[in-house]
Amino acid sequence: MRALGFERFSLAGHDRGGRVAYRLALDHPGHVQRLAVLDILPTETVWARADARMAMGYWPWSLLAQPEPLPEQLLAAAPEAFVDAALGGWGTPASAFGHDARAAYVDALRDPAHVHAICEEYRAAATIDRAHDQADIAAGRRITCPLLALWGAGGALDTWYADAGGPLALWREWAEDVQGHAVEAGHFFAEEAPVETAESLRRFFLAPRGTDDTA
Numbered sequence: 001m002r003a004l005g006f007e008r009f010s011l012a013g014h015d016r017g018g019r020v021a022y023r024l025a026l027d028h029p030g031h032v033q034r035l036a037v038l039d040i041l042p043t044e045t046v047w048a049r050a051d052a053r054m055a056m057g058y059w060p061w062s063l064l065a066q067p068e069p070l071p072e073q074l075l076a077a078a079p080e081a082f083v084d085a086a087l088g089g090w091g092t093p094a095s096a097f098g099h100d101a102r103a104a105y106v107d108a109l110r111d112p113a114h115v116h117a118i119c120e121e122y123r124a125a126a127t128i129d130r131a132h133d134q135a136d137i138a139a140g141r142r143i144t145c146p147l148l149a150l151w152g153a154g155g156a157l158d159t160w161y162a163d164a165g166g167p168l169a170l171w172r173e174w175a176e177d178v179q180g181h182a183v184e185a186g187h188f189f190a191e192e193a194p195v196e197t198a199e200s201l202r203r204f205f206l207a208p209r210g211t212d213d214t215a
Helices: 016-027 043-048 052-057 070-077 079-089 099-108 112-126 128-139 166-171 194-206
Strands: 009-014 032-038 147-152 178-183
Touching: 009 016, 009 194, 016 032, 016 128, 032 194, 043 112, 043 128, 070 079, 070 112, 079 099, 112 128, 147 166, 147 194, 166 178, 178 194
Parallel strands: 009 032, 032 147, 147 178
Antiparallel strands: none
């Protein structure tokens, strides 16, 4: 961002991109003005609360974190099956993705370097990413900029963590200024409900600090 001429900026990230975004906000608080995270919770929170629902519903977390070369070989052997399971299995209808988008995902999984990088990211989430989160907890570091959390209504975040107060309560363990709401769509709600998602982000990024967006 500095190379692009921006010392301070706002960030939005979905899924793995959201994990990059919240880590950046923790590591470089002086640079992130506002942070939006889409359909995620902090990595340590997910692992610490992992149960049978998580193991079965979000199988890439455990499967792809296994030592190489097993996950790489599985992905390379059946790229279409993995893509179809992900795009159609987490609450968003497969029809939300056009043929070209699906083909791009499948083509990426035909490249051994891409497959290895994907697996390494999940291995990091199970190891060093957790260690970084745990170190922040121990040191009392928190996200200081305003944070917007959006998640799919009726999906994993909406239902698995109800006993803990839901996604907003869990993000408030990590951040000082949290707001957000569910989107009437599945995990890939940016593709499934692009207008609603864009409007929520627009309101948040343009709002004065202290404005709540929980509707």
